[in-house]
Every structure is written in structure tokens, then in C-alpha cells.
Amino acid sequence: MNIFLYGPPGSGKSSIGRELAARLRRPFVDSDEMIVARAGLTIPEIFEQQGEAGFRRLESEVCAELAALADHVIALGGGALLDAHNRSALERNGLIICLRAGPPELLARLQGSAEDRPLLAGDDPSMRLATLLAARRSVYDSFPAQVDTSGKTIAQVVDEIDSLLTPRSIWIDTPGLKHEIVLGYGLLNALPSLLTERGLHEPTLVVTDENVARCLPIDALHLPSVVLPAGEAHKTLDTVRLLYDKFLDHHLDRRSIVIALGGGVVGDLTGFAAATFMRGLRWVNVPTSLLAMVDASLGAKTGVDLPRGKNLVGAFHPPALVVSDPLVLATLPEAERISGMAEVVKHGIIGDVDLFESIESSPASFGSIVHIQRAVDVKVRVVTADPFEQGERAKLNLGHTIGHGLEAASDYTLRHGEAVAIGLVGEARLAERIGLADHGLADRIAQVIKRIGLPTSYRGDSVAIRNAMSTDKKKSGSKLKFALPMRIGEVVWEVEVDEDVLLDTLRGLTNT
Ligand SMILES: NC(=O)c1ccc[n+]([C@@H]2O[C@H](COP(=O)([O-])OP(=O)(O)OC[C@H]3O[C@@H](n4cnc5c(N)ncnc54)[C@H](O)[C@@H]3O)[C@@H](O)[C@H]2O)c1
Ligand SMILES: [Zn+2]
Numbered sequence: 286m287n288i289f290l291y292g293p294p295g296s297g298k299s300s301i302g303r304e305l306a307a308r309l310r311r312p313f314v315d316s317d318e319m320i321v322a323r324a325g326l327t328i329p330e331i332f333e334q335q336g337e338a339g340f341r342r343l344e345s346e347v348c349a350e351l352a353a354l355a356d357h358v359i360a361l362g363g364g365a366l367l368d369a370h371n372r373s374a375l376e377r378n379g380l381i382i383c384l385r386a387g388p389p390e391l392l393a394r395l396q397g398s399a400e401d402r403p404l405l406a407g408d409d410p411s412m413r414l415a416t417l418l419a420a421r422r423s424v425y426d427s428f429p430a431q432v433d434t435s436g437k438t439i440a441q442v443v444d445e446i447d448s449l450l451t452p453r454s455i456w457i458d459t460p461g462l463k464h465e466i467v468l469g470y471g472l473l474n475a476l477p478s479l480l481t482e483r484g485l486h487e488p489t490l491v492v493t494d495e496n497v498a499r500c501l502p503i504d505a506l507h508l509p510s511v512v513l514p515a516g517e518a519h520k521t522l523d524t525v526r527l528l529y530d531k532f533l534d535h536h537l538d539r540r541s542i543v544i545a546l547g548g549g550v551v552g553d554l555t556g557f558a559a560a561t562f563m564r565g566l567r568w569v570n571v572p573t574s575l576l577a578m579v580d581a582s583l584g585a586k587t588g589v590d591l592p593r594g595k596n597l598v599g600a601f602h603p604p605a606l607v608v609s610d611p612l613v614l615a616t617l618p619e620a621e622r623i624s625g626m627a628e629v630v631k632h633g634i635i636g637d638v639d640l641f642e643s644i645e646s647s648p649a650s651f652g653s654i655v656h657i658q659r660a661v662d663v664k665v666r667v668v669t670a671d672p673f674e675q676g677e678r679a680k681l682n683l684g685h686t687i688g689h690g691l692e693a694a695s696d697y698t699l700r701h702g703e704a705v706a707i708g709l710v711g712e713a714r715l716a717e718r719i720g721l722a723d724h725g726l727a728d729r730i731a732q733v734i735k736r737i738g739l740p741t742s743y744r745g746d747s748v749a750i751r752n753a754m755s756t757d758k759k760k761s762g763s764k765l766k767f768a769l770p771m772r773i774g775e776v777v778w779e780v781e782v783d784e785d786v787l788l789d790t791l792r793g794l795t796n797t
Contacts (some may be wrong), residue, residue, distance in 0.1 A: 286471030286612070287354055287379030288450070291361045292425060293418055294402055296384035296392035297434050297442065300361035304443050309450075315360045319347045332403040345371055352378045363417075367424055376615040380470045382446060383428040386435045388414060429611065429652040430470075430705045455659060457665055459672045462603045466665070468578075468658055472610040476506060476544075476571065485542055485569065485605055490535050492555040493530065493546040494519075499575050503546060509535055513551065518732075520550045520590045522598065528558040532566075542567045542605065548574035548621075549581030553599070556587030560602030570604040572616055575625025575652055577703065578609045579632060579660040584668040584678075601673065614652040622651040624702025626737045627684070628658055628678035631709060632663040634730065635680050638774040644735050679778035683768040684709035687791070690754030691743055699743070706739035711734075711794045716769040718786050721777070727772060747791035 306313035348371040387577035542587040545555035559568035588599020613711035633641030640659040644707025671677040688708030768778040
């Protein structure tokens with residue numbers, strides 16, 4: 286995995302890059318130096334003779350070359366990733382870390398070298414820097430891996446990057462469900478060695494879907510694979526039967542290991558087929574969507590839908606290992622990334638104030654490993670406390686009671702994360718209405734959700750939503766039971782709500 290250092294001028298990409306490369310014993314490359322060597326001119330000379338457009342052309346050529354490298358540390362020019370094509374080429378071949386610092390510190394670090402930087406040269410570098418930062422802020426903000434270099438030495442920043450790169454191991458340590466979750470950048474490439482290290486080296490088969498197979502380098506795993514059609518519509522017993530056939534074709538037996546490589550649909554299907562084929566095969570879950578990383582891959586639930594409802598058939602079947610590599614999110618469609626953030630917010634509300642506040646205040650990026658880890662930790666804590674869904678695990682239903690009603694009432698035109706986002710706001714309003722939560726909680730949640738780009742209201746019929754909620758299989762007995770927030774970080778469950786208050790709250794969600 287390459288490590289690309291990016292960020293505004295003065296953020297320390299080259300000096301930190303050199304030090305990081307030395308620490309990691311990897312070759313170091315500076316994209317600006319490559320451009321200079323290629324053109325035989327200094328950067329100011331290139332700008333003078335060929336204009337900024339000429340410089341950017343050279344830069345794109347260099348980025349294409351950099352994308353073909355492996356295991357390098359690479360410092361990129363501050364404008365290199367303004368071009369979406371350069372960005373996606375590099376993003377698919379490594380981790381981009383955006384280094385940041387406040388304008389005064391950037392300016393101080395640039396003292397004496399502004400004339401070498403054509404975009405900052407002139408009478409008032411401070412003004413020019415401010416203009417450049419304003420124009421590029423949304424791009425710099427959009428990288429999931431951000432490191433603030435303010436007031437830090439190079440060695441301190443290198444330490445921070447080093448810890449960002451170190452895989453973390455999290456355990457679901459409960460009888461009957463015990464297994465490890467490894468989370469780290471670049472782990473997909475390391476999958477064969479991760480499996481071998483854990484003694485999982487029997488014959489394996491990879492199950493994935495057509496989108497994932499197109500986007501991710503599954504051939505590099507050198508394992509036989511089954512590619513399923515993508516989407517919830519295929520999370521059925523028919524697909525499970527097809528998997529059984531493929532398992533038989535590949536001569537799998539009880540020693541075999543099946544690897545689910547995909548979103549929650551592939552994970553649920555493969556896990557269920559593994560749970561039931563020959564009374565149980567070992568399986569490894571490699572979630573590739575944000576939702577699957579922070580939710581579906583955790584807790585050992587597997588299953589499929591029936592025509593009369595979602596997830597009506599299933600089994601608890603813990604994987605031997607879960608491997609989450611946030612780098613794979615680079616190819617996940619934007620709408621899926623945004624949708625997955627609803628579950629990250631949910632986990633913040635359920636049990637991590639710092640996570641919620643970090644989403645509230647951090648740049649609008651998706652897939653930060655820090656956010657993923659914190660969200661995973663919340664779910665792991667809840668699942669460990671209640672492995673087989675006897676009580677506390679109902680907390681995880683936060684946002685989902687109204688959310689499921691919305692999904693069904695919209696005929697599943699709303700994405701799951703969109704429905705959950707509206708559900709989180711609706712259920713927080715409900716909590717305020719019945720005096721469980723302080724006034725203002727729902728607005729605070731709505732603000733975060735809007736900032737992520739998720740909806741907080743739905744144009745539709747509130748009675749239809751209410752009726753659709755009645756078919757929620759998670760209700761016990763005849764009355765709906767809600768998980769409701771008291772405050773950020775604290776949720777209670779099994780709350781019954783007066784029907785009129787519920788209907789009025791739903792009306793509020795559809796009127797706004
Ligand atoms: N078992 C559980 O505890 C649990 C918990 C929550 C949700 N779920 C289930 O998870 C499912 C939803 O999961 P999901 O949102 O991941 O849906 P999904 O598996 O359908 O993935 C969403 C889309 O993204 C594509 N995709 C996934 N990873 C990609 C990547 N890296 N690059 C490009 N495309 C990629 C998929 O092909 C699909 O089109 C539902 O069926 C839900 O019931 C299960
Ligand atoms: Zn969900």
C-alpha cells in the first residue's frame with residue numbers, strides 16, 4: 286500500500302514524507318521533484334513558460350506513474366488532487382493522508398520559499414494563501430484520513446501517522462460468539478497472510494457480488510470465487526441454494542473456509558449459507574461497505590429475506606475473523622457512503638459522545654478509520670453485553686423502528702441509511718415529547734444528519750408510515766417498543782409511546 290501525503294503548501298508533506306519513509310523503510314518520492322526532473326525546469330519556470338495548465342498536465346502524467354508504484358511514501362503537490370481523475374487513480378492504490386495546519390503556521394513554515402511557489406509569489410503571500418485555502422478547503426476536507434500538524438514536531442506527526450497505519454484488533458469476547466475483528470488500512474492486500482497467521486489455511490472460496498468484483502482486485506487473492514448479483518433483492522433463499530451448489534462444485538467440506546467479500550448483503554447471505562451448509566462451515570467476513578464495517582459485519586447475525594419481510598430467516602453464526610479495510614471504501618458509491626454514516630451517527634448517540642462530537646465538528650469526510658473504530662467499539666460493547674438479543678441489544682434498534690416504517694412506506698425507494706437518519710430525528714423528537722430527552726436533542730441530531738447530506742424529513746403519508754411500522758418484527762407483543770435517546774451517549778430501550786404522540790411526531794416528520 287502506498288502512502289500519499291497531501292495538503293496545503295507548508296503542511297510538511299515533503300519533510301514529513303522523508304522522515305516517514307525512513308521510519309517505515311520505504312522508498313520516498315516527491316511528485317514536484319519528479320515534475321522538475323521531467324521538465325528540466327524549475328516550477329516557477331514551468332509556470333512562466335507553460336502556464337498553470339502546462340504544469341497541471343505534467344502533474345497528471347506524474348500521478349499516473351505514481352499510481353503504478355507499490356509500498357512507497359509519496360509527497361504530492363498541494364494542487365495534485367484537485368483533478369478528480371488524479372485523485373481516483375491514487376485513491377485506488379494507497380492511502381491519502383491530508384496534513385493540515387492553521388494559516389499562520391503554514392505561512393511561517395513557508396517563510397523564504399514563497400517565491401519558489403508561483404501560486405503564493407507576490408506582494409501579499411498571506412492574502413494569496415488565504416485565497417488558495419478557501420478555494421481548496423472542501424477538497425482538503427474530503428479526505429477521510431486527516432492529521433493536524435499544528436504545533437507538532439516532524440517526529441510527533443510521523444508517530445501519529447504510524448499509529449494510524451497500525452492495524453487494530455478488537456475482540457467480541459463472549460461465549461459462543463468469540464471472534465476477532467481486525468481493522469486497518471491495506472488489510473485486503475494482506476488477507477492471505479492474516480488468514481495464515483490465524484491458522485485459517487484450509488481450502489477457501491470467496492463469495493462476492495458483481496459490483497465488488499468489478500471494483501476491487503479480487504484476482505490478487507488467488508482464490509476461487511463466486512460472484513453473485515448485487516442488491517437486497519437477491520438476499521433470498523434462492524441465492525442461498527445457488528451458494529450451496531457452488532460450495533458443492535468447489536468440493537467444500539466441514540474443514541473449508543468461505544470468505545464473504547462485500548457489503549451487508551453478501552455478508553448476510555454467505556454467513557447464512559456457511560451456518561447451514563453441512564451443519565456449519567467456518568467463514569471470514571470482509572465487509573466492503575461502510576454500513577457493513579460498522580454494523581452488519583458485527584454481532585454474528587446472518588440471514589436472508591422472505592417475500593413477506595426482511596431478515597425473517599437466519600442464524601447466529603460467528604465468523605472466524607472479520608477483516609475491515611477502510612481503503613476499499615474508495616470505490617463505494619457516494620450515496621452508499623453517506624447512507625452508511627447514518628449508522629455511525631447512531632452508534633455515537635447510543636454510546637460515544639466523543640464520536641458524535643467528532644462527526645459534529647470534523648470535516649465532511651466519510652470512512653475515517655477513527656470514526657469506524659469508535660462505531661465498531663460501541664456495537665461490540667452492546668453485542669458483548671447481550672450476545673443473543675435478550676435485552677440491551679435492542680438499543681441498536683435506535684432510529685430503526687420509525688426507519689423501517691419509512692423504508693416500507695416508501696416502497697424501499699429510500700435507502701436504509703436515509704430512512705434510519707429520518708428515524709433518528711423522529712425518535713429523538715419522540716423522546717423529547719415524552720420528557721425522556723431534553724429539548725434541543727432532536728435539533729442537534731438533525732443538524733449533524735443534514736451536514737452529512739442525509740434527509741431529516743420525508744414527503745409522504747404519516748399514517749402509512751405508522752401502519753408499516755406495525756410489521757416491524759422487532760416489536761414484542763402487540764405494542765411497539767422503541768429504543769429512545771435520553772442524551773447523546775445514552776439510550777433506553779423497550780419504551781412504549783402513546784399512539785397519538787407517535788402519530789403527531791410522524792406527522793411532524795412528513796410536514797417539514
Ligand atoms: N447481520 C446484521 O447484523 C446486519 C446489520 C445491519 C444490516 N444488515 C444487512 O446489511 C444489508 C445492507 O448492507 P449494505 O448497505 O452494505 O448493502 P449492499 O451489500 O447491498 O451494498 C451496497 C451496494 O454497494 C456495493 N458495494 C459494496 N462495497 C463496495 C465497494 N467497496 N466498492 C463498490 N461497490 C461496493 C454493493 O454491490 C451494493 O450495490 C441489508 O441486507 C441489511 O439487512 C445486517
Ligand atoms: Zn441499520
